[in-house]
Amino acid sequence: MSSKTISQDLFGDKRIGFFIYLFVEVVMFSTLFATYIIYTPPQTGPHPGELFEWKTTILASIFLLSSSGTLLLSEKGLNNRNMKLVRAGIGLTFLLGAAFMYFEIEEFRKFIMEGHVISTNNFLSSYYVLVGLHASHVTFGLGWMIILFIQGRVLPFNLFKEKHKIFNYYWHFVDVIWVIILLVVYIPYLL
Amino acid sequence: MKKWFIFLLVPFLSGCSLRTLNPISETGADQAFLINLSFGLMMFVVAVVCVLFILFTVKYRETEKNKTDIPKHEEGNRTLEIIWTTLPILLLIGLAIPTIIYTFQVSNTDASSEEALHVNVVGEQWRWTFQYENGKETHDKLVLPVDQEVVFHLNSTDVIHSFWVPRLVGKRDAIPGKENKLKVTPNEVGTYQGKCAEYCGILHADMRFVMEVVPEKEFEEWLAKEQ
Amino acid sequence: MEFTFNGNLIIIPTDVIAGWLSALIGLPIVLYWITKKHYWSTIWDYATSTNHRKVGTLYILFSVLFFFRAGVDALLMRTQLITPENQFWVFQGEKYNELFTTHGTMMIFFVATPILIGLMNVAVPLQIGANDLAFPYLNLVGFYLFLTGGTIFFLAFFFNAAPNMGWTAYAPLSTDSFTVGPNNNFYIFGLQVSGLGTIFAAINMMTTIIRLRAPGLKLTRMPLFPWATLVTSFLILIAFPVLAIALLLLQFDRLYGATFFLGELGHPVYWQHLFWIFGHPEVYIIALPAFGIFSDIISNFSRKNVFGYTAMVASIALIGLLGLMVWAHHMFTVGLGPFSDTFFAVASMLIAVPTGIKVFNWLFTMRRGVISMKAPMLFALGFIPTFVMGGVTGVMLSSAAADMQFHDSYFVVAHFHYVIVGSTILASFAGIYYWYPIMIGKKLDDKLGKWHFWLFLIGFHMTFFLQHLAGLNGMPRRVYDYTYEDGIWTYNFISSIGAYLMGFSMLIFLWNVFKTHRNHKQAENDPWDGRTLEWSIPSPPPEHPFEKMPIINKRDMFWWSKINHEPIPTTENHRASPISKPTVQPMFLSAGLFILSFGFIYGWVWMQLLGGVMALSTFIIRAFYDERKSAYEKEEMENE
Numbered sequence A: 001m002s003s004k005t006i007s008q009d010l011f012g013d014k015r016i017g018f019f020i021y022l023f024v025e026v027v028m029f030s031t032l033f034a035t036y037i038i039y040t041p042p043q044t045g046p047h048p049g050e051l052f053e054w055k056t057t058i059l060a061s062i063f064l065l066s067s068s069g070t071l072l073l074s075e076k077g078l079n080n081r082n083m084k085l086v087r088a089g090i091g092l093t094f095l096l097g098a099a100f101m102y103f104e105i106e107e108f109r110k111f112i113m114e115g116h117v118i119s120t121n122n123f124l125s126s127y128y129v130l131v132g133l134h135a136s137h138v139t140f141g142l143g144w145m146i147i148l149f150i151q152g153r154v155l156p157f158n159l160f161k162e163k164h165k166i167f168n169y170y171w172h173f174v175d176v177i178w179v180i181i182l183l184v185v186y187i188p189y190l191l
Numbered sequence B: 001m002k003k004w005f006i007f008l009l010v011p012f013l014s015g016c017s018l019r020t021l022n023p024i025s026e027t028g029a030d031q032a033f034l035i036n037l038s039f040g041l042m043m044f045v046v047a048v049v050c051v052l053f054i055l056f057t058v059k060y061r062e063t064e065k066n067k068t069d070i071p072k073h074e075e076g077n078r079t080l081e082i083i084w085t086t087l088p089i090l091l092l093i094g095l096a097i098p099t100i101i102y103t104f105q106v107s108n109t110d111a112s113s114e115e116a117l118h119v120n121v122v123g124e125q126w127r128w129t130f131q132y133e134n135g136k137e138t139h140d141k142l143v144l145p146v147d148q149e150v151v152f153h154l155n156s157t158d159v160i161h162s163f164w165v166p167r168l169v170g171k172r173d174a175i176p177g178k179e180n181k182l183k184v185t186p187n188e189v190g191t192y193q194g195k196c197a198e199y200c201g202i203l204h205a206d207m208r209f210v211m212e213v214v215p216e217k218e219f220e221e222w223l224a225k226e227q
Numbered sequence C: 001m002e003f004t005f006n007g008n009l010i011i012i013p014t015d016v017i018a019g020w021l022s023a024l025i026g027l028p029i030v031l032y033w034i035t036k037k038h039y040w041s042t043i044w045d046y047a048t049s050t051n052h053r054k055v056g057t058l059y060i061l062f063s064v065l066f067f068f069r070a071g072v073d074a075l076l077m078r079t080q081l082i083t084p085e086n087q088f089w090v091f092q093g094e095k096y097n098e099l100f101t102t103h104g105t106m107m108i109f110f111v112a113t114p115i116l117i118g119l120m121n122v123a124v125p126l127q128i129g130a131n132d133l134a135f136p137y138l139n140l141v142g143f144y145l146f147l148t149g150g151t152i153f154f155l156a157f158f159f160n161a162a163p164n165m166g167w168t169a170y171a172p173l174s175t176d177s178f179t180v181g182p183n184n185n186f187y188i189f190g191l192q193v194s195g196l197g198t199i200f201a202a203i204n205m206m207t208t209i210i211r212l213r214a215p216g217l218k219l220t221r222m223p224l225f226p227w228a229t230l231v232t233s234f235l236i237l238i239a240f241p242v243l244a245i246a247l248l249l250l251q252f253d254r255l256y257g258a259t260f261f262l263g264e265l266g267h268p269v270y271w272q273h274l275f276w277i278f279g280h281p282e283v284y285i286i287a288l289p290a291f292g293i294f295s296d297i298i299s300n301f302s303r304k305n306v307f308g309y310t311a312m313v314a315s316i317a318l319i320g321l322l323g324l325m326v327w328a329h330h331m332f333t334v335g336l337g338p339f340s341d342t343f344f345a346v347a348s349m350l351i352a353v354p355t356g357i358k359v360f361n362w363l364f365t366m367r368r369g370v371i372s373m374k375a376p377m378l379f380a381l382g383f384i385p386t387f388v389m390g391g392v393t394g395v396m397l398s399s400a401a402a403d404m405q406f407h408d409s410y411f412v413v414a415h416f417h418y419v420i421v422g423s424t425i426l427a428s429f430a431g432i433y434y435w436y437p438i439m440i441g442k443k444l445d446d447k448l449g450k451w452h453f454w455l456f457l458i459g460f461h462m463t464f465f466l467q468h469l470a471g472l473n474g475m476p477r478r479v480y481d482y483t484y485e486d487g488i489w490t491y492n493f494i495s496s497i498g499a500y501l502m503g504f505s506m507l508i509f510l511w512n513v514f515k516t517h518r519n520h521k522q523a524e525n526d527p528w529d530g531r532t533l534e535w536s537i538p539s540p541p542p543e544h545p546f547e548k549m550p551i552i553n554k555r556d557m558f559w560w561s562k563i564n565h566e567p568i569p570t571t572e573n574h575r576a577s578p579i580s581k582p583t584v585q586p587m588f589l590s591a592g593l594f595i596l597s598f599g600f601i602y603g604w605v606w607m608q609l610l611g612g613v614m615a616l617s618t619f620i621i622r623a624f625y626d627e628r629k630s631a632y633e634k635e636e637m638e639n640e
Ligand code: HEA
Pocket: B042, B045, B049, B087, B088, B089, B091, B092, C168, C283, C284, C286, C287, C329, C330, C332, C348, C349, C351, C352, C353, C355, C356, C357, C359, C387, C388, C389, C390, C391, C392, C393, C394, C395, C397, C398, C399, C403, C406, C407, C408, C412, C415, C416, C419, C420, C423, C424
């Protein structure tokens, strides 16, 4: 009977579709990276080297990157239908992601308090747009995890599994973007 | 009425007197040559396509006789396909070579001769300002000596404009914060229309100017007269 | 008209008043008519259905409506330009600038792009033997995003705030230093919302073509319209995200005081790069599907297979690839330097080669065929010479030094109307006449179709042919006025008359649609003696026409099965079909985005919040009301 493969077929479609969507995100972020590179370092106003700090950058990165690890844990639970592990994984990932956001917001807050706002110079404009877009992706991911948590209780397992997998791709992707942000935005000016 | 007369006259004059095809400078003539050359090549292409098109549509249209025919299956034809791949490439090479030459020539604005005249052209919403080397400044009226090389230094104080005298030479943009140069030698005395070719706001259509090319002596006198 | 309200002087131009009046009079009439004819249930059915054929029909319907709006803009422009120093109504200066901006933007984003997506929706799944698009829900979302973006843009006029920076939105004119007020924010948000919809549509098409083909329908056996769709989707996936970011940066410039494109430190030219990295692929996004449609139609109405199929596919792909690498040919006068200029010039010229291959293959498809001159075929025949004329002027433009004369003159206007109207618009009409039986189950009148075609084509050449000469005689684009001495009166006069003729031909098209719907005659199955799979099913197709999947073992399978009198073999058990259920969620999402956009356009934060919350809550609703839930539950039960 064909209904056996419904979830497989439809999940296959969805995965491809989502990967294509991630490709769209890649193009968007590439454009922003290009923008950042064009306008940095700025001719006037604060230089990125004067603003960035090792401490926040490293802490934020540690939290975000390790959240990819905890999500793998959750995925493992998914494969042998261990819902406890799944939930624990999501919960941990959520906390780590939230910690990342804390540092992110701190950094923004600090810059703004020091008077370095969007309109200060083009380096800051492109910094805010790029890192801000990434941060909003993380925030969206946090909301998504809350939903995922509830979905685990109300959706048929295969559908939940599908949603979980899609979220995994998203979260890992957001992590990879962060790594590139580190390499392009922060590290060249911290060294 | 005189105005209606112009309406009737235009189609008769058009073929031979289109402004861009009657340039008054060497550079403009190069560009007109490119236009004519590409037009000729393209007419050949259009003619080939049209001949085949008419031939096939007339010959193979459905009639009472062939209504129920089933045409033979035809995958393709190697020879034909090679022909219509290489022939366009050859035509394009014919166009690309002069294009490259002339594009390098117009962009070569640095190597100007010693006595070249330098004019600062400033676009602003919605008028042109021309500044001469001796400090003389005019608005919406550009006066140039005949047969002398001029280098325009194009700038803008607000949005992007584009400096265009159709009979002199093709346009070049005046961009805020970026100086563009355009080098040209007008070689025919007369009065010519100049226009802003880049859309720049409400009065873009009215951002016109007049270019007068005058004999050397007259120019010197004009330049010396009241600042 | 001026009056004082609360002590403020308020000025409302008469064209806006006329717009409101006709809306206030027209809308009740339309609503009354719908009620009287009991159409509400049909409308609701279409508005909530995620079936590809219905979504596609909606796409086409609204694109045609927008075509009329943008066409009226064009007619107003042509009327203002009909004589030198003309003073037609209010359309001088600012108002004229608004006209060409809304005309160009609407035509490109809300007519050409969506109408082709609509035709893809209708035809592509059926041509590859799929029951629906891969993501029916996403499909409806995409449609609503297009409709919302279009509506936002459309409404600008009614608030006397139509965008006025040209469809290219060149900075720094487009920043808030030079164009104050909400006008150009309408552009940003209209395009941002609809652009997202276009991206979704592309994802959907691509997944469908990769995953949902009938068994045995290898890529090398696919008709050319799905092929064009595949490459087009790829171009969309590269071009539209770039536009999205460009608009985002512009939004930051306009609303939050950033200076990406402005002032001492910004780079105005960077906007042009971003815009054309999007904009040039965009013109192939609207041209390639047109090529696909014509390939199918020409082959069908010549009763012959496509000549040089492999070369056709290769050239689609090549045009797509090259199309990504030529954007700076719009910037030859910017002064990028001779290396860049010549590189982009030569790359642009190269595109003529694969395009030429296609043109000759179309011609040779007709050779030795039996050409039946039905309305769709007439449009295809009109396309070939028209498009070639536009294409060759494109090659003339790509000659960088010569383009210094052509650029921003009416020569360019003539070029792109020849290619766009020649390919996209003629293809849309051809596609509508051709696939009408699939969309609606009826056939448009062929005789009226021929009238429509001939008047449109003659009007078109009258309008745009002489514009080449006007351009060569020094007429810049985007001007509302010219003088007697310019010597371009005759060209403009004839051009305007031609535009009216085109408008008249569109009225014939309207009449045709109206007449067809009053007539209760249904189209027979396979009305054109078709070759591809979409004709193997009853018209209009049921929701899941391929319950039994056809097994394909050659190109034009349906045709051969008719010739050899052997039915297409089928299989029960290929793969699961996408699950399609009526839903109101996309409507809710687009309402949220609509409110959000207006919040941004006018800078009202509470409205941004409201709209944002509404839009985001759609994600939550969707998370728990997934249309696949019951199917998965059933599967689970059976597996226990
Ligand atoms: C459907 C849309 C479409 C298509 C298909 C094209 C096709 C082409 N376009 Fe066009 N173009 C536009 C839409 C399109 N264009 C628009 C909208 C603008 C203006 C935007 C604006 O500023 O507002 C524009 C502007 C534009 C410019 C910039 C002009 C300027 O502003 O200065 C240039 C310059 O190179 C150009 C070139 C070309 C070329 C080389 C092709 C080629 O792809 C054409 C190839 C086709 C053929 C050549 C015909 C068939 C071929 C043969 C029969 C084989 C033999 C031919 C030869 C040997 C030549 N176009």
